[in-house]
Amino acid sequence: MSDLTLNIASLPGNVGVQAQRSQAADICARTGLPGKRDEDWKYTDISRLTATLGDAWWLTAPTAINSDATSLATIDDLDAYRLVFIAGQFQPEQSNLPDGVQLRPLSELLQNDTDDSAHCLFKLDESAPLFNGLLAANSALASDGLCACIGDGIKLDKPLYAVHVGNSTAHTLNGLMLGKGAEATLIEHFIGTDSDQAGLSNIATYLRLGDNAALTHYRLQLESDKQFHVGRVEVKQARDSRYTLHAVELGGSLSRADIVVNLAEPGASCALNGLFVASGRQHIDHHTRIDHNAPHCCSRENYRTVLDGRAHAVFNGKIVVAEGAVKTDSAQSNGNLLLSKHAEIDTKPELEIYNDDVKCAHGVTVGQLDKNQLFYLKSRGLSEDEARQLLTVAFADEILVAMDIKAVRSFIEKEAFSKLPNLGDLEGVLG
Amino acid sequence: MLKIENLHASVAGKEILKGINLEIGAGEVHAIMGPNGSGKSTLSNVIAGRDGYKVTAGSVTYNGKDLLAMEPEERAWEGVFLAFQYPVEIPGVNNTYMLKAGVNAKRKHQGEQELDAIDFMQLVKEKAKLVELNESFLSRGVNEGFSGGEKKRNEIFQMAVLEPSLALLDETDSGLDIDALRIVANGVNKLRREDRSIVMVTHYQRLLDYIEPDFVHVLADGQILKSGDKSLALELESRGYDWVKEEAAA
Known part of the structure; x- marks a missing residue:
């Protein structure tokens, strides 16, 4: 792992960022990849990553993709602000950014030695739920991503459509902050090219919602067959804010996402919708964690998986209701359709409730047609x-x-x- | 057109049908009556091709073809329609889409041109009037959230759209109140045609007040014990089924 530390010297960022990077590299070296003994990784064998990419699985190798974003399988008839990343690098000539909104690629922020706005994105909290070495590697090595701040009361007229293309290894770090009463839609779309090459897409997305803000977030994973994909979405919600996630998992060889939502202030609500459609030997795993930390918060979770062939899916939905989070309203549902007798689903709802004044419902179904x-x-x-x-x-x-x-x-x-x-x-x- | 000969069928190893003989001509309306557990539903399900029924002897021929050798969808293409006793709800599958797929599969099978969306919508709206089905039901999921009566109306509506040559109505009257029964029966009566046979399976004589059968058969313990005209139904209403059984045993 010491190699990783050597690697970061050449990465962009001012002194403060570099300090965060080397700290992250140390953590990564210390914790390593999660193993099967780790309860949160019991059903997902991440050692496939080292078996395929080698011990230096985190190594970003430059790949030549000359494809024009217009020729890719993007969502054509979508009226949106486009941000195109190829092999983890922002492509200004293929992107169009909105006016009047602070939105820049991370790479640009990191070029400016006096700009400290990206610092907080690199800061790690090892005690955070579902923290792991992959996230540490992301902090150590990320060089690009989307950084935006939607000001108070601004309603973005079109969705932000971030397209991430490539089969290389890339560590992408995104941060989106919504001010009071701001509204936006973010679409993250991960696309592979047809190549036989395997790489790791390591994506961290940090979202902050101010009072009464509303964010709709599409996370569309359509990587190519051999690609590894690991992601973390971390959401922190202020009073009365509303977060909606549509998580779609269709591609990749192994894909894991940790969705961590903190309902930090009263009246905040979130809805997590998930759809997996997997076949062949695909492996898809979502661990979601919703913390009800304040009264009158509401969470809804609905995941559906369709599995064919020898596909294997994992769903773990953990909901923690804190002592003071009275009048919590939470519902979770997970439906699984197995089209083949060789497909496998491991599903587990987990509730931890520390007060009596709550409404929590959950249900799981597994079945055939x-x-x-x-x-x-x-x-x-x-x-x-x-x-x-x-x-x-x-x-x-x-x-x-x-x-x-x-x-x-x-x-x-x-x-x-x-x-x-x-x-x-x-x-x-x-x- | 439909000829059932010595039909024996069992469910989970238990023999339910014990030698049914029945012939149904074009345009005829037959009522099959009988007490619960007599094999009425088994008979409709065997003709429609539901899984789980094992035919151990006998034959069912339809327009000269061996019906039992066909898949359920092939029977539908040949003109067989089953109005279910308990129509299933299929949330997420649009009622109209299902019917369009069904109609066009049949047309394709018969070498006719498939209907486009506009022609089909016109057909569907026209047929919906027949059973006084609100158009809002057309775009809903199949039977999704329908009341018992609405489900039965939807069955007859589907019959109207699919235009079968043989319609099996399995207890279509059960669970309906008088007004709903009248609507359903009116729909069926409007669908009577010289080239369309209808088989009604019921244990209430009440249905026959609204749809007048040409023939009435009594099915008990897996066999047809007695056949007659509509006056037989009235006799069953007043005397019950036991005398038929006794008569047959004698």
């Missing part, structure tokens, strides 16, 4: 394949309809179900 529904559709003239496809799409419907940007929803609908065999045109399927 319903035989009675299949027969009903077939008796109306639909073929076996057609009926199976329809029911599969319907299962995911709850998550899809919650997506309020139609272009994103149609895109995901198409991408998700093109993975499953024999799906035709699904226009108009959903009820």
Whole structure:
């Protein structure tokens, strides 16, 4: 791991950032990668990372991708401010940024020796929930990302659409802060190219919501087949703020995301919607952690997974209600559809409640397609394949309809179900 | 057009149908009545092709073809329709989308051109009127959140859209109040045609006040014990089923 320390000397950032980097490198060297003995990594074997990328799994290798963002599988009919990152590096000529909003790529902030605004992003808290060596590596090595501050009362007229392209190893660090009453939509889209190359996308995204602010966050993971993807989304919410996440996991060889939400002040609410569609030998793992730290906060969580082939998914939803967090309203639901007998799901709701005045509901289902529904559709003239496809799409419907940007929803609908065999045109399927 | 000969079928190793013989001609309306557990629903399910029923002997031919060798969807393409006793809810699958897929699969099978979205919507709206089904139901998930009566109406609406040549109505009247029954029965009556046979399975004579059958059969203990015209239904209403059983045993 000492190599990692050597590596950071050449990275951008002023003295303060460099100090944070070397601290992070030390932590990374000390903690290393999480092992199977770690409860939070019991079902996800991250040693596949070193087996594929070697001991220096964190090493960023420059890759030549000459693709123009317009030729990539991005969401075309989306009216948005675009930020394109290729192999972890911001591409100004392919991006268009909004006016009147503080929004800059991290790489630009790091060029300026007197600018300290990026400091806080590099600071690590080892006692934070689900902290691990991968996050430390991100802090040590990140050189680019999206940094934005939406001022008080500003409502961004279009979504921020951050497209991350590449099969290389990249450590990306994003920070988005919303002032009082500010509103924005952030779409993070991870796309692989068709290459056979494997790399690690290590993405950390820190979100801060001011009083009464509202953020809708799409996190769309469509990496290519061999890619490793690890991500952390850390959200801190002030009074009455509202956070909505649509997390979609379709790509990658192994993908893990830690979603950590802190409902820090009264009246804050969050909704986490997740959709996994996995096949082959894909491995997808989401660990979510919601801390109710103040009264009258509300959390909703709905994850659905569709697994085919030998795919393996892990869902862990932990909710912690603090002593003073009275009138907490929390509901969690996780539905799993196994299309093949070799697919596997490990799902675990975890509740820790330290006061009596709370409403917490949770439910898990694991099942196959319903035989009675299949027969009903077939008796109306639909073929076996057609009926199976329809029911599969319907299962995911709850998550899809919650997506309020139609272009994103149609895109995901198409991408998700093109993975499953024999799906035709699904226009108009959903009820 | 439908010919059932010596049909034996079992469920989970238990014999339910014990030699059914029945012939149904084009345009005829038959009522099959019988006490609970007599095998009425098993008969409809075997004809429609539901899993879990094992035919141990006999045959079912439809327009000269072996119906039992076909998949449920192939039977639908051949014109067989089952109105379910308990229609399932399929949240997330649009009612109209399902029907369009069904209609077009059948048209394709018959070598006809598939309907486009506009023609289909027109057809669907017209048929919805037949059973007084509010148009808002068309774009909802199949039976999703429908009341019992609405589900049964939706079944007859689907029958109207799919235009079968053989319709099996499995206890379509059960659970309906008088007003809902009248609407459903009116719908069925409007769908009577010279080239469309209808088989109603019921244990209430009440349905037959609204839909007049050409033939009435009594099914008990897996066999058809007696057949007659609509007056038989009235007799069953007043005398119950036991006398038929006794008569058959004698």
